[in-house]
Amino acid sequence: MSSKIKQYFANKENRIKCGITGGTIALAVIIFVGMVFMEENETQNNSIETVSQTESDTQTEEETGYSFNAGDLYDMRLDAQTIEDYYMKSCGDQFNLYTIDEDGVLWGSGHNEYAQIGLGYADEEFHEEKSKIAEHVVHVDYSQKDFVVYLTEEGKLYGLGNDSTYMLLQHTEMPVEDLAYPTKRYVTSPALLLEDVSYARCGRDDVVALKKDGTVWTWGMIWNYQSTGYCITMPQQILTDVKMITGGWFNHAALKEDGTLWTWGYNFSGNCGTDKATMIETPVQVAEDVQCVWTGLLNYSAKEDDITDMEEFGNDYVDNTIIEKTDGTFYACGMGVGDKSVVLPQYYEVSELDTVCSSEFLPLDWDEEMLNRKQREYIERKESQSEEAVLARKNEALLEEIDKNYDMEKLKRKVPRFSEDDKINEAYYNAIKTLDTTGFLPDGRYCFYIEQDGRTDVERFQEQRAQHYSPERVAVADVDGDGTAELLFFIEGTCVRDSAEYVYRYSEEKNAFELEFEYSAGCNYYQNGVIKAKPLYSGFIYQDDFWPYSVFQYDENKNEFVLTASVEEIPKVPENPDNFPEEYDKDGDGKVYIISQGESVKYLDEQEYLAWKKQIFWMPEMKIDWCELGSNKELLEEIDKNYDMEKLKRKVPRFSEDDKINEAYYNAIKTLDTTGFLPDGRYCFGHQKSNVDVERFREDMERAYCPNKVAVADVDGDGTVELLIFTVGFYMADITEYVYRYSEEKNGFELEFAYAGGCDYYEHGVIKASPLHSMYSDYQDGFWPYSVYQYDENKKEFVEKVSVDQITNVPINSDVFPEEYDKDGDGKVYIVGQGESVKYLDEQEYLEWKKQIFWMPEMKIESCELGEILK
Incomplete structure (x- = not known):
């Protein structure tokens, strides 16, 4: 082989033909790789060697330790109908992880030796925190050779990271020796690779893209780490009428509209489904009546959402092509398939690899029902490990602990009795306990502001309760004037302005409490079933301690309080020179009251307003005895x-x-x-x-x-x-x-x-x-x-x-x-x-x-x- 070393490029249609030879001496990792560039016909002639030429029937699949089963398959996309159904929203391994969020933002984490996670620079750090790479992204794929490609809504394909062997098209001028010992070249910001793209996948050192017109384009390097390989320095069309493509470590596959399957790449173990060559540069047809195909990993998404949870990358199926035929049967070729043992060159170790493999597609004992079951099992496990599920379990444990330790008798001594009926009282005490321990009101609403992450669990309630302005308060009073008591709650958030008051009536039919009234402010209750509700802040300046308010009257037909009037004051101050209603200020005291009742608006002078007010609040204000929940009463009593x-x-x-x-x-x-x-x-x-x-x-x-x-x-x-x-x-x-x-x-x-x-x-x-x-x-x-x-x-x-x-x-x-x-x-x-x-x-x-x-x-x-x- 060394006699054939020639240092020149045979540049034909942007393709560089190269051969590589190498040897690994013991475990010292002393590597010598020679580059061999050959004419096209020489390469083709020398690559005709079958994967079975060193066959040996003396070993079985079991003896070699290889098994071929469904394994941990959770996202094979068996129900995919269009190319969009194959879009990948996450991909990666323990070295790098890429995810697309619900807003179409692409994030990267992990190693950054080739600037592959979007920071804009390269370093030797391991970044657990995700960094933003791009917006409006619909699909992403990642190669273990430290580069990533992604597709935008506009059909533009971009790449980022390692560009040592043309995969990102930004370093097309490369010395011969760089193909054996690639110089560290990388792209720090996303580079546009191709447009009008509907789908794309990474190989180990190359990229394959499917355009919207059904044509397949590829570029980068495919090589076998031992002998010959080839590089394509610019995107080159290789197929037409294609509806699906795959990405694999060693080979790719394309499924045409007519159901024929075409493969190309490094046919290391018959993984291309043919025994015609070890290096297949031009796609060859290897099967018919195919509806799905997988090369390399069989799952379309990463197993975890956080790189710290990613397991060590497994090599299952990187040496295989698996297909599903139109009749629902599954076939596979490559390593671990069949029962014929062969000796293959091993590029990671000194010795050669003795294993079983097949260049013919052989049937598997898989079926969709079994694969779907495995997917359901994975989803259930994933859901049980999700942040929400973990939080739910933690919440459940906290509630159990609270239930076990909650002193209901102490609560009964602390708050007033609601009714003489024990059944009603039980519902009443349980409603207060629920608020006191979880923050939920009787109608299911959460008593505090719900933060951006949406959490309303016990732990969050306890955190918010520790920050709020004063303890929750409860009271019992007949505020609607119907002759039976209501349950009142007064809640204050992290500042006084977050106050809210609620009135609940007991429903015998539901044996529960139903909302009659709520207002985000302070309220005065009157014995004639009227509530004076005042906002906690206003944009105006008033005189004589006036504060705007609304009047709510209990409506027996609706079983709730309804708004009947709102009251404002407009003073004669410099801020109101143009809109002060002078004609209504009969006593000239510089203030007029505005009463809004439905669509009607009245302007009243001081005396008129006082007379109107007497008609509304004709019975005394009620004295509400509030009782604080979650307060220090017992501790204070102990201190006292x-x-x-x-x-x-x-x-x-x-x-x-x-x-x-x-x-x-x-x-x-x-x-x-x-x-x-x-x-x-x-x-x-x-x-x-x-x-x-x-x-x-x-x-x-x-x-x-x-x-x-x-x-x-x-x-x-x-x-x-x-x-x-x-x-x-x-x-x-x-x-x-x-x-x-x-x-x-x-x-x-x-x-x-x-x-x-x-x-x-x-x-x-x-x-x-x-x-x-x-x-x-x-x-x-x-x-x-x-x-x-x-x-x-x-x-x-x-x-x-x-x-x-x-x-x-x-x-x-x-x-x-x-x-x-x-x-x-x-x-x-x-x-x-x-x-x-x-x-x-x-x-x-x-x-x-x-x-x-x-x-x-x-x-x-x-x-x-x-x-x-x-x-």
Whole structure:
């Protein structure tokens, strides 16, 4: 063979004829491959060798360890009618996986040595996360030689990845030696390969495409790794009148409209269905009356959806062609078929391969019923392993655990009784339990916002419940005025604006609860079966504490509340100069009420509106006693029982000589110490969600940088002391300081000041508030920016009066440093902002200004650390 080595191209119709010889020495993987280029007739003459020339009948199929059965076949597409039915939405192995999602987006994952997964570059990493390759994709196929091809809705075929042997058509100039030792060539972004394509498949080193006109085109390399092979550098038409093509490691097959089967490629083990040659370049007819054909892998989709779940690639059927005849019988040729043993060249190992094979199609004991059964088994297994199925099983286990541990007797003690009828009460308690444990309301709707992934399982409910604004609430009241009680639910989501209220009546016929009313807002219920429903936000400004609302009246015929009126107010403000209905404002108070009832709209003056309102709400408002679900009631009761209030009184300073005030003071500190809630209702870890139970607070305190602190001092200078609270989150930079004054009217504490930073308090009611971090770091002489707050007696709160910063003459500020204000040339200027006014002060000017602001001494605040005080 070595005497025939010629280094030249016989370039005829874009085809390069080549022969390759190689030997593998032991397991050291020292390979020498010589390239042989021969004239077309020489190649054809030398390739006439049969697969059975070394036949030996001494070994059986069983002795060689080969079996030929249906194996793990799950997607053979036996019911396919058109070429579109053969489109592949996923393909791959443990090295690479490609999937097309429901939106037609192609994704790739795995190895990226040849830039084959769409990242736009090559690397040596293994990428478990999928990367986007293209949109509007209908079909994809992948070769184990690190390239992928895909078809778009427009019939355009693209390729990406390895282009070492012409498979992606982007490197057509290739030295001779590259066909034996291919240079690493690859395509980093999708390259257009062919248009008007209806289907395409990958071989190991080549591509075959079926055009919409029924012609078959191919390009790339087919070789046998031992002797001769061939390359096609540009797409070449090889067949017409074809309705289906296949892709295989060694050979391809095409099924014509007349049912004849044509094959070509490396006929290693008779896998082309003929014994005429080992390298078949031009397709040959090998069978008739064929309706389906498979070469290589028999499944049209990848076994898994995630590359981390992909099993090691198996070589089943890569050396076979399998067909289904029009009468429903199955035949196969190639390795493992028949009972004749032959010795074949082995290109992966030193020794030759002794096995059974057949170049004749022999019947299999397969039938569609058996294959369909295997497909059903696979689908059932796949579904049982899907994320949804795993979640469902987990959910079921959680529900069983909840059922086992749920204290129904405690629930019955906690919520009011619904009826004297035990059967009705059972339905009532079960409805509440369902909401309390799963988040589902009696009519089957989910109580919280359903997120994009659609999950409403117990785990998701528990996650959302931990974030929502307050616990779910239930009540029992006759709100429709029919003489029997209804079940009311009040739900708040992750913020107050997510509120919704529901009214359910009991249906004796269904022994269940049916919806009478729902509204995404806050409601007032009246004894005459009327509901006043107010939205939680509006785009307008109103006067005299008015808020728009709708009126719902119970309709006995419909068994539900129906909308009867909506009420708005339009005030005479600058925002409404053109549309204020002046003619209806009879008393000239600058407001008119708009009452919409169906298609009728009325404009009413103040007195007219009040008279209308009396007719609607002619019976008193009902007092609804809400009961919280999933709350900390039991934990709080336990804390109450064990909390040592006397110890707290000894630990923290006394606030007042008035026992009533002191009681409110100590209770406020106890609430903070045990639940994390400040006197005005905010949670001390501000970045957390507002719905926090005692358990969550304890967890947060364990992570907190240091305990909460309290102090008593007259920081606003009004002659009475205030309660100061210092809270620190999970980092020192999360510190926040609060000032609360006691309100005699409310017998509670009201906020005067809050600042997320560090504060200095001065005796004349001034606070110097410094942020804990700044955008800049080029300050001099220990300066740090700050704001000045002054107590405003009218507003009863601290208001910002001025902010102070420093700008230094350093390179980063060279373009903006105000040189003209730096009179002493020390390279720093102070910026004092008061409202819209900004002053630039030199060092001396700043010091003089500062004396005027902080003209009284700084106060010394003595704080006391908290920490749950239990007996």
